[in-house]
Amino acid sequence: MTSRPTRRRGAALEDAILGAAVDELTESGFAGLTMDRVAARAGTNKNAIYRRWPNRLALGVAAYQRLTTTVPVPDTGSLREDALELLRGANRHWSSPLGAILRELMAAAGGASELVGRLQDRSAVAAPWLTVLGRAVARGEVAPEALHPRVATVAIVLLRDEFVVRGAPSAPDDVLVEIVDEVFLPLVVGRAPG
Known part of the structure; x- marks a missing residue:
């Protein structure tokens, strides 16, 4: 019997999306950041991303903020x-x-x-x-x-x-x-x- 993957919600899903966006941003820059690629990497769909960030730029800004350190x-x-x-x-x-x-x-x-x-x-x-x-x-x-x-x-x-x-x-x-x-x-x- 195979177990189905647990569906992520809330903070866990947001963390997975931001992690995927950070990876895409560092690998491809903002020009290469797409909602499709972030969704695929995060193992979710684009609707889950759009519910949290209205567009690619807002997602890119959030990902950049995660990358910065004091x-x-x-x-x-x-x-x-x-x-x-x-x-x-x-x-x-x-x-x-x-x-x-x-x-x-x-x-x-x-x-x-x-x-x-x-x-x-x-x-x-x-x-x-x-x-x-x-x-x-x-x-x-x-x-x-x-x-x-x-x-x-x-x-x-x-x-x-x-x-x-x-x-x-x-x-x-x-x-x-x-x-x-x-x-x-x-x-x-x-x-x-x-």
């Missing part, structure tokens, strides 16, 4: 060095195969601000920058007024511009140094009560 925040004792380490880490990520997937998803999302927001959660992007700025405030390198999310993330936004707008596959280190020395540090050091 990175340790540098603590070199210097705001300049911490900022450079954060930018260098982001540059390595965006230059990696996982970063290529991120760029594909951002391009596909276009004006879908909700999906772009999920790809790069502002609070998650700001957190390491606010941490290094908080440490710099504690060391007396900058005034507490520098602890503002928009100010904190200006460097990472400029780096993202290199990838998204300019289409650079990787930003040269001198660009990272220029962003920190010519824009970020003058902005945060010059930020005074007002």
Whole structure:
């Protein structure tokens, strides 16, 4: 007597679908991600996927989120060095195969601000920058007024511009140094009560 496979539901089915989507995304990129292939790999049907994610892009974003990990925040004792380490880490990520997937998803999302927001959660992007700025405030390198999310993330936004707008596959280190020395540090050091 053969046993029939147990039908998965809820979290187990969602986990299988996301696992299959992650595998497809890492093997074929967003361009190769199809609902048919994810369904086949997950051992389910497309309707089960569409009930959870309305389209291929939403599924791709969810799969990418599963792939990302948090990175340790540098603590070199210097705001300049911490900022450079954060930018260098982001540059390595965006230059990696996982970063290529991120760029594909951002391009596909276009004006879908909700999906772009999920790809790069502002609070998650700001957190390491606010941490290094908080440490710099504690060391007396900058005034507490520098602890503002928009100010904190200006460097990472400029780096993202290199990838998204300019289409650079990787930003040269001198660009990272220029962003920190010519824009970020003058902005945060010059930020005074007002």
